[in-house]
Amino acid sequence: MSEPKIIGFLCNWCSYRGADGAGMARLKYPPNMKIVRVPCSGRVSPELVLRTFREGADGVMVLGCHIGDCHYSTGNHRTAKRMPVLKKLLEYSGIEPERLYVNWVSAAEGEKFAKVIKDFTEQIRALPPFVETMK
Amino acid sequence: MSDRLTSLRETIEKILPDVDGVVALRTGPGGIVAPYLFTKEHPEELAKLALWPKEPVPDTLKIILHAHPDAKLAIVCRGCEERGIVEMFKHAQFSLDNVTLIGLQCEQSEVESCQCFKPFTVHAKLTVGQPVEGVRDPMMAKILAMSQPEKLAFWKEEFSHCIKCYGCRNICPQCFCNVCALEDETWVETGRLPMPNPSMYHMIRAMHMTAKCVGCHECEETCPSDIPMAVHFRLIARDVKEMFNYEPGASMEQKPPQLLVLEEGDYVRTGLPH
Numbered sequence: 001m002s003e004p005k006i007i008g009f010l011c012n013w014c015s016y017r018g019a020d021g022a023g024m025a026r027l028k029y030p031p032n033m034k035i036v037r038v039p040c041s042g043r044v045s046p047e048l049v050l051r052t053f054r055e056g057a058d059g060v061m062v063l064g065c066h067i068g069d070c071h072y073s074t075g076n077h078r079t080a081k082r083m084p085v086l087k088k089l090l091e092y093s094g095i096e097p098e099r100l101y102v103n104w105v106s107a108a109e110g111e112k113f114a115k116v117i118k119d120f121t122e123q124i125r126a127l128p129p130f131v132e133t134m135k
Numbered sequence: 136m137s138d139r140l141t142s143l144r145e146t147i148e149k150i151l152p153d154v155d156g157v158v159a160l161r162t163g164p165g166g167i168v169a170p171y172l173f174t175k176e177h178p179e180e181l182a183k184l185a186l187w188p189k190e191p192v193p194d195t196l197k198i199i200l201h202a203h204p205d206a207k208l209a210i211v212c213r214g215c216e217e218r219g220i221v222e223m224f225k226h227a228q229f230s231l232d233n234v235t236l237i238g239l240q241c242e243q244s245e246v247e248s249c250q251c252f253k254p255f256t257v258h259a260k261l262t263v264g265q266p267v268e269g270v271r272d273p274m275m276a277k278i279l280a281m282s283q284p285e286k287l288a289f290w291k292e293e294f295s296h297c298i299k300c301y302g303c304r305n306i307c308p309q310c311f312c313n314v315c316a317l318e319d320e321t322w323v324e325t326g327r328l329p330m331p332n333p334s335m336y337h338m339i340r341a342m343h344m345t346a347k348c349v350g351c352h353e354c355e356e357t358c359p360s361d362i363p364m365a366v367h368f369r370l371i372a373r374d375v376k377e378m379f380n381y382e383p384g385a386s387m388e389q390k391p392p393q394l395l396v397l398e399e400g401d402y403v404r405t406g407l408p409h
Contacts, residue, residue: 046342047322050335067397075397081379081392085345087375092278093333093365094287133287134332 004124006033008061008117011041014106015063027073029114030121033061040064042075046086049100053096056131059099059124063116066104076104076129098123101128139239139264141209142234144184146237146263150209151175154235159211160185171194187232187245191353193219193308200229209235211263212268214247218384219308222349228311240264249352250274252369258387274366275373293335294358295329296335302352303364304340309347309383316343341367346375346391349384 010016016037022029038044041064058110062083064076079102087097101120105113147157161171161183168185170192200292212220217236224231238256244408246254246267249328255266281289304310306316316339317323323336330336341364348368355365378384388401 011162047316047335047339050333050338050342051322052334054331054335077396080397082345084340084378085371085374086342086373089338089367090342091283092286092370093290094281094285094340095284096283 001096002129003115004032004058004121004129005056006059006061006121007037008063009038009041009044009048010035010061011064011071011076012037013063014069014104015041015113017107018063018105018109018113021112025056025109025110025125027110027114029053029117032124033117034122038077038121040070040072040075042070042072042078045080046082046089053073053095053099053130058127058130059101059119059120061101061103061116063103063105063113069106072133095133096127099127136269139184139242140184143186143237143239143263146261147173147181147184147211148178150237151178151234152263154207154209156199156206157209157211157237158192158199160190161189161235162191165189172199186239189213189216189245189249189351190349191219191308192216194306196220196234197223197228197311199216204230205233207222207233209237211237211239211257212259213239213241214253214255214257215251215329215349216308217258218253218349219351221258221384221387222309222347222391223311224387226309226347228313236260238262238264242404243267246270251352252350254298257385272366272369274363275369277299278366278370285375290334290337291332293362293364294334296331297327297330297334297336298360299330299336300359302357302359303362306357307344308351308353308394309344309349337362337367340364341371344368345371346379346393347383348372 028044041062049060060101062079064079070076087100091097103116136223151157156172156174158170158172160168162185163169168188173180192210192212193216236259241254250270250272252269254269256262317336320396322339350369352365355363381392
């Protein structure tokens with residue numbers, strides 16, 4: 001069985017620092033996720049997520065700052081509003097909404113970061129490869 | 136239907152001297168029904184006033200108001216068209232200061248042909264006809280009853296018919312961006328038919344219709360491949376109502392959720408951790 005491919009869009013100010021923290025603390029997490037650093041989770045448009053799936057990702061993670069902690073004050077409000085709608089759209093189109101994961105990870109939450117990556121990778125491992133389902 | 140036609144003609148005749156023009160439908164040359172600007176200079180044209188089939192009049196209003204921003208106009212609009220006009224107004228496409236809305240209430244037969252959920256106007260001061268109840272869309276129930284693989288197979292089949300004519304985008308009263316994501320090759324691949332799955336074109340359009348689609352069915356009407364794409368928009372509209380308490384076109388004042396930050400709306404039933 002092939003390993004699932006996961007793309008993670010990480011906000012530069014919180015979640016990316018959280019990933020650094022997890023590394024610094026020598027926490028173990030699966031290597032499936034490839035990180036794309038974005039200035040803000042609000043940068044991640046639905047188009048970007050859809051294209052990532054089209055390019056063959058099995059799962060997409062969008063991690064940002066907690067609501068109220070955004071470096072750009074309300075950037076992650078966009079994420080909070082649009083990602084649930086995108087999840088619904090995926091569901092109505094017959095794509096498992098579990099393939100898209102959104103959460104808030106702050107710079108201090110290295111442990112949470114390692115945990116969400118681990119849980120999400122397990123979740124995606126249970127699903128068939130995305131490219132197969134699209135054939 | 137003739138009753139409504141007569142009373143609509145009377146309403147227009149009454150308002151015509153006070154305005155520069157009235158946008159309504161007219162049976163033109165060759166029996167083709169199209170939007171027309173009735174003016175007091177040519178009252179005889181009112182004899183050709185038509186009601187059905189409906190045409191996207193909000194776009195006509197926008198074209199006229201862009202060319203003549205100070206024109207004093209009246210427009211005959213159905214429930215869906217009124218919602219379209221309200222949403223365009225809220226997205227700063229035109230001002231409604233000099234525009235009078237004449238509401239035309241749909242008849243039962245028209246409601247059934249459109250499967251409309253709200254076939255009556257709510258903002259128009261002048262109305263013609265008796266409002267009737269909307270119907271429940273059977274397509275929505277059909278999609279919701281399907282399992283995930285069934286949904287996927289259904290949409291794969293439907294979207295494989297798409298010839299990418301962009302007709303649904305062009306006709307849509309809510310598609311007014313100057314730069315369209317659907318023309319960007321980063322998102323929508325060119326030169327491939329049928330489109331590869333998942334269909335970026337339709338998924339992006341569905342996302343962009345969030346909190347905007349007024350349910351006028353013009354996209355489905357115009358589609359040469361009869362793709363029931365608006366069911367996506369209606370399903371999402373249902374969720375948007377639940378999550379953001381927003382219904383496109385229902386209120387002149389309520390701001391769309393896109394423009395608000397979380398604290399301003401009565402949200403947070405979005406199912407995200409916080």
